[in-house]
Amino acid sequence: MTITTSIDNDKLLWMYQMMVTIRRFEEQSKREADAGKLRGMHSSVGQEAVPVGVCAHLRDDDYVLGTHRSHHHCIAKGLDLNAMMAELLGKSTGTNKGKGGTMHIADINKGMLGANGVVGSNIPVAAGVGLSARIRGTDQVSVVFFGDGAANQGTLHEAMNLAGIWKLPTLFVCENNRYAESTPVEYSVSGESIAERASGYNIPSVIADGQNVLEMYEIGGEAVRRARAGEGPTFIEAQTYRYNGHFGADNPLTYRTQEEEDYYEGRDCVERMKAHLSQTKVATEDEINEIDKKALATVEEAARFADDSPFPDPEELTTDVYISYP
Numbered sequence: 001m002t003i004t005t006s007i008d009n010d011k012l013l014w015m016y017q018m019m020v021t022i023r024r025f026e027e028q029s030k031r032e033a034d035a036g037k038l039r040g041m042h043s044s045v046g047q048e049a050v051p052v053g054v055c056a057h058l059r060d061d062d063y064v065l066g067t068h069r070s071h072h073h074c075i076a077k078g079l080d081l082n083a084m085m086a087e088l089l090g091k092s093t094g095t096n097k098g099k100g101g102t103m104h105i106a107d108i109n110k111g112m113l114g115a116n117g118v119v120g121s122n123i124p125v126a127a128g129v130g131l132s133a134r135i136r137g138t139d140q141v142s143v144v145f146f147g148d149g150a151a152n153q154g155t156l157h158e159a160m161n162l163a164g165i166w167k168l169p170t171l172f173v174c175e176n177n178r179y180a181e182s183t184p185v186e187y188s189v190s191g192e193s194i195a196e197r198a199s200g201y202n203i204p205s206v207i208a209d210g211q212n213v214l215e216m217y218e219i220g221g222e223a224v225r226r227a228r229a230g231e232g233p234t235f236i237e238a239q240t241y242r243y244n245g246h247f248g249a250d251n252p253l254t255y256r257t258q259e260e261e262d263y264y265e266g267r268d269c270v271e272r273m274k275a276h277l278s279q280t281k282v283a284t285e286d287e288i289n290e291i292d293k294k295a296l297a298t299v300e301e302a303a304r305f306a307d308d309s310p311f312p313d314p315e316e317l318t319t320d321v322y323i324s325y326p
């Protein structure tokens, strides 16, 4: 698609810096997992542009709901990296005091209502959150990220129906990375696309190049504008790719070809944005290197912070687990 939005330089640089930070964070997370310090790591490397382009339009009081693969959603929504890395390692200084781990990170103050290990369960929650904003009379929006596999859950259809009839301020963002574990979309998705399912609920939909952050920004911006203006939900199918296996132990990747991996890695979102910044002279090579260095330093600091932090006291086992209502 042709990009028509003019994006100010600060926003362009923010998006680049955010994608590089996510990439470095995920590389570090993988090292931590390989060292046995965390289990069940689902890497988002390759998919950074999707939440970055959308979250560039969100405020702290807008809401995001994530999946089992959600580090990139959390970082794009502005969560603290030290606390996130500590959370991954189960430390008491973690975002959720080490009790959520990699798949259940939540930070209410930043509007991150939670990564979620149950595939598809976050989708109706996002409709409910949109309904809450509507009832409270705010212009907040809710954004739910989910995979191509989750798009085959009934929860998506129930949520789209409600969002459609009530014109909820909810964005359905499907990260179609072509696989649910080892199952390819060609096998599991009936119909021409995932996006076209939204038309059954009178929800406008668009297929986006999820490896192009500028396109994600443009499409996300229009969807957020519609939601805030009371025009209802939008469905975005972002076509993307996870460079690593489904999770740490998914290796070798016998269900996909080298040719396919090369194709997607050749369209890498970070590299394309870097090229865009230098071609348009938004940043010099030195300035780009400076951003890269800063991203690495921030992640290294997060790893140190997590390592140096204590595990929760055993007496903390049952605190913050249940909420009692007055």
Ligand SMILES: Cc1ncc(C[n+]2csc(CCOP(=O)(O)OP(=O)(O)O)c2C)c(N)n1
Binding pocket: 068, 069, 117, 118, 119, 120, 146, 147, 148, 149, 150, 151, 177, 179, 180, 181, 246
């Ligand atoms: C309800 C439910 N069914 C099955 C699983 C096991 N499971 C975890 S991730 C996954 C695949 C999800 O694929 P997709 O939605 O495409 O997300 P991706 O892993 O590609 O990001 C499955 C089947 C689960 N966690 N929850």
Ligand SMILES: [Mg+2]
Binding pocket: 147, 148, 149, 175, 176, 177, 178, 179, 180, 181
């Ligand atoms: Mg998938």
